[in-house]
Amino acid sequence: MLFTTEFMSDLIHAVDKTIKENAAEVTTLDQILGDGDHITNLQRGINALKALDAEIAQLSWSEAYLKTGMTLLTTMGGASGSLFGTFFITMGKETKNAAIINQDLFTEAYIQAVAAVKKRGKSDAGEKTMLDVLIPVADLLEENRLAPATLPDLLDNISLTAISGMQSTRDMLATKGRASYLQEKSIGHIDAGAKTTQLIICTITAELKQHLAD
Ligand code: ADP
Ligand code: MG
Numbered sequence: 001m002l003f004t005t006e007f008m009s010d011l012i013h014a015v016d017k018t019i020k021e022n023a024a025e026v027t028t029l030d031q032i033l034g035d036g037d038h039i040t041n042l043q044r045g046i047n048a049l050k051a052l053d054a055e056i057a058q059l060s061w062s063e064a065y066l067k068t069g070m071t072l073l074t075t076m077g078g079a080s081g082s083l084f085g086t087f088f089i090t091m092g093k094e095t096k097n098a099a100i101i102n103q104d105l106f107t108e109a110y111i112q113a114v115a116a117v118k119k120r121g122k123s124d125a126g127e128k129t130m131l132d133v134l135i136p137v138a139d140l141l142e143e144n145r146l147a148p149a150t151l152p153d154l155l156d157n158i159s160l161t162a163i164s165g166m167q168s169t170r171d172m173l174a175t176k177g178r179a180s181y182l183q184e185k186s187i188g189h190i191d192a193g194a195k196t197t198q199l200i201i202c203t204i205t206a207e208l209k210q211h212l213a214d
Pocket of ligand 1: 037042193
C-alpha cells in the first residue's frame with residue numbers, strides 16, 4: 001500500500017487526540033522532572049500542524065517532513081521543540097528527491113534523524129530523555145534490515161520497543177535537560193519527552209496498521 005501525504009492529516013489528528021488524552025499525566029511528569037510546560041509546547045506545535053494539513057497534503061513526503069520540522073522548530077519552543085524540529089528536518093533532507101519512500105529509505109532516514117537529534121541535544125541513550133525511545137526504535141529498524149519481519153509485525157515490534165524504552169527512563173539518572181538539575185532525585189520517574197515520543201510513535205504505528213487493514 002502506498003501512503004500519500006494526505007495521510008499526514010490523519011496522523012496529526014490521531015496524535016492530537018492521544019496527546020490530549022495523556023496531557024494531565026505527562027504534565028505531572030514534567031512538573032516532577034522539569035518545568036511542566038512540555039505538553040503546552042507540544043500542543044502549540046500540533047495545533048500549528050493542524051492548521052497546515054491541507055497545505056501539507058499537496059507536498060511530497062520530503063517537503064512534508066521539512067514543513068513539519070520547520071513548523072515544530074518555530075512554534076514549539078523548549079528543548080523538545082528544537083529536537084523534534086531537527087528530527088523531521090533531517091527526515092526531509094534524507095528523503096529529498098525520492099518519488100516514494102520505501103522501508104529501506106525510511107529506515108535510513110530515521111536512523112540519520114535520530115543521529116541528528118543526538119548531535120543537537122549533545123546526548124545519547126541512557127540519559128533519561130526522548131532518545132531512550134528514539135534510539136531503541138532505530139536499533140530495531142536496523143536489525144529488521146537483516147531479518148525483515150512482515151510490516152504488521154514490524155509495527156507491533158516498534159510499539160513494544162517504544163513502550164519499553166519509555167519505561168526504561170524511570171530508573172535512569174537524568175544527565176541532560178532540566179531533569180539533570182535534580183541529580184539522584186530524578187530516579188524513579190518517567191521522562192516526559194520519552195513518554196510523548198512513545199505516545200506519538202505508538203499512535204502512528206496504530207494508524208498505519210489500521211490503514212493497512214482497511
Ligand atoms: P524544556 O526542558 O526546555 O522545558 P520541554 O519541557 O518541552 O522543554 O521538553 C523536555 C523534554 O525534552 C525532556 O523530557 C527530554 O525528553 C527532552 N530533552 C531535553 N533536553 C534534551 C537533550 N539534551 N537531549 C535529548 N532530549 C532532551
Ligand atoms: Mg519543560
